[in-house]
Amino acid sequence: MDKVKWLRKFLFDKSVSAEQRKERVRLAYFTWEAMDELTFKMRKKTINHLIGKIKNSKEFSDYKIIDKGLTKGISNRPLCIFKEEWCYEDGNPLIYYALETLYPKILSLLIGIKKYSSELPFEGNWRTHFCSLPIEVISTLCKLYNTLLSSNTWCEVGETSWWWKSEWEVAGFGLSDWDQWIAWQLFHPRYRMNFKAFYLEIIDKGYDLVVDYYLTVLKCLKKATEPFIDQLIKIYKQGGTRNV
Amino acid sequence: MYEAIIEEFIFGERLSDKEKEARFDIAWDIWKSFDIIKSDLEAEIISSIYKAAKESNEFIDYVVLQDVEQKTIWIYKPEWAIEVKIPILSYAITLTGIKHCSILIGLRKYREELPFTGSLKEKKLPQDIKTSMDELFDSLFRKKQYSYITQLQHDWIAVNEFFLDDLFYGNLAEKGIEEVLEQWISEIVDLKRATERAVDKFIMACIDNTNCSW
Numbered sequence: 269m270d271k272v273k274w275l276r277k278f279l280f281d282k283s284v285s286a287e288q289r290k291e292r293v294r295l296a297y298f299t300w301e302a303m304d305e306l307t308f309k310m311r312k313k314t315i316n317h318l319i320g321k322i323k324n325s326k327e328f329s330d331y332k333i334i335d336k337g338l339t340k341g342i343s344n345r346p347l348c349i350f351k352e353e354w355c356y357e358d359g360n361p362l363i364y365y366a367l368e369t370l371y372p373k374i375l376s377l378l379i380g381i382k383k384y385s386s387e388l389p390f391e392g393n394w395r396t397h398f399c400s401l402p403i404e405v406i407s408t409l410c411k412l413y414n415t416l417l418s419s420n421t422w423c424e425v426g427e428t429s430w431w432w433k434s435e436w437e438v439a440g441f442g443l444s445d446w447d448q449w450i451a452w453q454l455f456h457p458r459y460r461m462n463f464k465a466f467y468l469e470i471i472d473k474g475y476d477l478v479v480d481y482y483l484t485v486l487k488c489l490k491k492a493t494e495p496f497i498d499q500l501i502k503i504y505k506q507g508g509t510r511n512v
Numbered sequence: 513m514y515e516a517i518i519e520e521f522i523f524g525e526r527l528s529d530k531e532k533e534a535r536f537d538i539a540w541d542i543w544k545s546f547d548i549i550k551s552d553l554e555a556e557i558i559s560s561i562y563k564a565a566k567e568s569n570e571f572i573d574y575v576v577l578q579d580v581e582q583k584t585i586w587i588y589k590p591e592w593a594i595e596v597k598i599p600i601l602s603y604a605i606t607l608t609g610i611k612h613c614s615i616l617i618g619l620r621k622y623r624e625e626l627p628f629t630g631s632l633k634e635k636k637l638p639q640d641i642k643t644s645m646d647e648l649f650d651s652l653f654r655k656k657q658y659s660y661i662t663q664l665q666h667d668w669i670a671v672n673e674f675f676l677d678d679l680f681y682g683n684l685a686e687k688g689i690e691e692v693l694e695q696w697i698s699e700i701v702d703l704k705r706a707t708e709r710a711v712d713k714f715i716m717a718c719i720d721n722t723n724c725s726w
Contacts, residue, residue, distance in 0.1 A: 271541050276545075276552075289686055293678075296549075297681050298514035299543060300546040303543035304543070304611070306515070468537070471529060471536055
């Protein structure tokens with residue numbers, strides 16, 4: 269018998285007293301209500317743990333971090349990680365390492381490199397605007413992608429990971445929101461396990477081990493791409509990234 | 513309070529990781545299964561109320577409609593409709609809410625723009641409509657539970673809200689669906705008895721003023 273049928277039979281079982289049925293249903297109701305909160309707390313704690321680890325890591329010690337917070341529901345939680353010298357006049361970074369909860373309800377994460385606006389330091393995504401980008405920008409982006417795609421991130425992460433082994437994606441969508449992403453990797457619990465297993469993994473391994481994985485990905489990304497972002501910012505500040 | 517108890521049950525300090533996993537597993541299955549059971553029960557509630565209203569002698573001269581998508585039951589006299597199946601006002605029973613649900617019972621505009629857009633209280637209306645509306649509200653206020661006229665949703669003239677909380681589902685398991693729904697059937701019957709004449713008058717006044725500019 270499937271779980272739903274079994275539970276319904278158990279809750280509305282006429283062979284037990286009416287009082288017992290009432291208590292069973294109320295307990296199921298409270299569990300239903302509480303689990304929503306508990307799993308939200310676990311997701312929030314996972315992200316908080318990760319943010320704490322990023323802030324404390326020596327690799328990002330000279331970086332600034334903007335955390336926009338996690339709210340219940342569908343809104344994202346963007347985390348911007350950047351160097352002071354990557355900033356535009358308004359204090360916001362032109363390019364930054366990004367960590368976003370794409371669907372906080374199930375905690376899938378996007379980790380990558382993102383532009384703060386779709387116009388700066390160059391307009392749109394590099395593939396659709398390829399012809400209009402200055403040669404210096406194209407050449408730097410190509411080097412960035414080459415290094416990133418050949419950086420063999422996944423060997424460094426290790427075989428114990430339960431995440432799907434995938435490749436870095438590079439900007440290629442025409443959607444305006446995706447125009448801001450220069451490179452990204454999507455981490456989705458569905459790839460390797462059901463959502464329940466994600467929480468069981470946290471109980472079994474602890475928050476520290478689970479978030480260590482994301483931190484490693486972020487460190488690999490930084491190691492592979494930092495000089496190229498520095499270069500893109502330099503080109504922009506010298507006035508050379510405007511579309512031609 | 514219960515959240516803390518359940519959190520302690522699953523993640524209690526004295527429990528081993530294996531025990532925590534096993535308890536989380538059980539709570540997860542209850543969570544997911546109860547979600548489905550709850551949705552099934554909500555659908556059952558609406559169809560049972562519809563069936564009861566349709567079979568009730570009280571509404572023998574009424575049109576009883578069920579909008580499955582909107583989870584609403586409409587109950588109105590044919591003469592309250594300006595076109596077939598479009599009444600100016602109707603008694604309504606609506607299931608609302610996404611996670612926590614409640615049942616709204618009251619008097620409702622079938623279409624938000626009919627007989628006019630906005631709330632009855634805010635609108636400047638012709639005198640005879642205003643008088644009939646005052647009579648309608650008098651009849652509603654005489655029933656204590658209709659002491660509030662919702663300002664939030666302009667399509668409701670008067671509404672009473674019943675929460676589908678733990679006690680509701682507990683009662684459902686204890687007494688059975690028929691007995692629990694009886695309360696709401698008698699609620700709508702009481703409302704009908706208290707307001708039927710006033711609604712008649714209000715509708716007549718509206719129809720008489722159809723060509724006037726409000």
